[in-house]
Amino acid sequence: MGVLGAKGKVGQAICKGVEDAADLELVATVDKDERIDAFVTSGTQVVVDFTNPDVVMGNLEFLVRNGIHAVVGTTGFDEERLEQVRGWVAESPGTGVLIAPNFAIGAVLSMRFAQAAARFFDSVEVIELHHPNKLDAPSGTAYRTAALIAEARAAAGVGRSPDATATELDGARGADVDGVRVHSVRLAGLVAHQEILLGTQGETLTIRHDSIDRTSFVPGVLLGVREIGARPGLTVGIDPLLNF
Ligand SMILES: NC(=O)C1=CN([C@@H]2O[C@H](COP(=O)(O)OP(=O)(O)OC[C@H]3O[C@@H](n4cnc5c(N)ncnc54)[C@H](OP(=O)(O)O)[C@@H]3O)[C@@H](O)[C@H]2O)C=CC1
Numbered sequence: 001m002g003v004l005g006a007k008g009k010v011g012q013a014i015c016k017g018v019e020d021a022a023d024l025e026l027v028a029t030v031d032k033d034e035r036i037d038a039f040v041t042s043g044t045q046v047v048v049d050f051t052n053p054d055v056v057m058g059n060l061e062f063l064v065r066n067g068i069h070a071v072v073g074t075t076g077f078d079e080e081r082l083e084q085v086r087g088w089v090a091e092s093p094g095t096g097v098l099i100a101p102n103f104a105i106g107a108v109l110s111m112r113f114a115q116a117a118a119r120f121f122d123s124v125e126v127i128e129l130h131h132p133n134k135l136d137a138p139s140g141t142a143y144r145t146a147a148l149i150a151e152a153r154a155a156a157g158v159g160r161s162p163d164a165t166a167t168e169l170d171g172a173r174g175a176d177v178d179g180v181r182v183h184s185v186r187l188a189g190l191v192a193h194q195e196i197l198l199g200t201q202g203e204t205l206t207i208r209h210d211s212i213d214r215t216s217f218v219p220g221v222l223l224g225v226r227e228i229g230a231r232p233g234l235t236v237g238i239d240p241l242l243n244f
């Protein structure tokens with residue numbers, strides 16, 4: 001297998017995880033300004049991408065057109081981008097692409113718990129907290145969490161969270177993602193964290209997940225690497241691989 005963004009914060013953790021795995025071999029790595037065709041010349045079967053939202057689409061198009069399976073952690077995938085990827089894999093039958101906003105098992109579970117809880121509470125807001133080098137806000141995980149919450153509330157006929165705010169300094173109430181308020185904190189010392197706050201009469205529920213180390217993403221990524229060859233087409237999130 002290979003890694004794109006191999007010198008980055010997560011890329012380094014993935015390379016180490018692969019070296020420690022008896023059943024996987026790291027045959028090629030590529031970082032900024034290095035040649036992506038190294039994956040073709042080395043016969044790499046699966047490539048993991050942890051780069052950045054500006055370059056990931058070009059990387060993916062190259063991989064799929066060359067019949068190389070891809071496991072993607074890089075953020076920035078809206079419905080339009082996912083549709084574009086579906087088009088590429090349709091033209092390359094047998095090639096699999098897995099795109100997941102978060103590979104940490106606790107994060108995946110916390111999204112599920114939030115989805116299940118969403119319809120029982122009047123109010124819900126999301127706070128995501130990350131290291132200050134993060135390029136995008138809100139995080140990909142927060143986008144996905146808000147979308148799942150919104151979907152669950154709409155299906156149950158629950159409306160927007162009550163909010164009497166009449167005057168507001170720009171940004172004070174966070175971003176509106178599918179009708180759910182999402183607040184982004186960037187703080188030195190943090191890795192990746194998220195809280196989903198739910199409230200109703202006389203009680204609140206807080207669902208919190210903390211990635212305290214980037215090794216938290218490694219088992220989910222390696223599961224994707226092992227399974228993607230058997231999953232042609234586009235898979236979004238690692239949930240199907242966990243048999244949820
Ligand atoms: N899905 C998940 O579970 C997770 C997703 N992420 C996401 O993964 C992405 C990477 O995160 P992180 O590792 O913290 O970021 P980093 O900036 O630490 O790493 C990105 C690496 O990719 C390199 N790079 C830039 N352009 C290219 C290119 N065209 N080809 C190859 N490599 C390139 C960068 O080089 P340079 O620094 O020189 O630009 C850098 O070495 C982000 O989108 C982040 O949100 C992060 C954690 C978990």
Ligand SMILES: O=C(O)C1=N[C@H](C(=O)O)C[C@H](O)C1
Nearest residue numbers: 075101102134139140141192
């Ligand atoms: O940039 C990060 O660090 C992370 N990015 C992903 C996101 O945007 O959700 C996953 C995790 O939160 C870490």
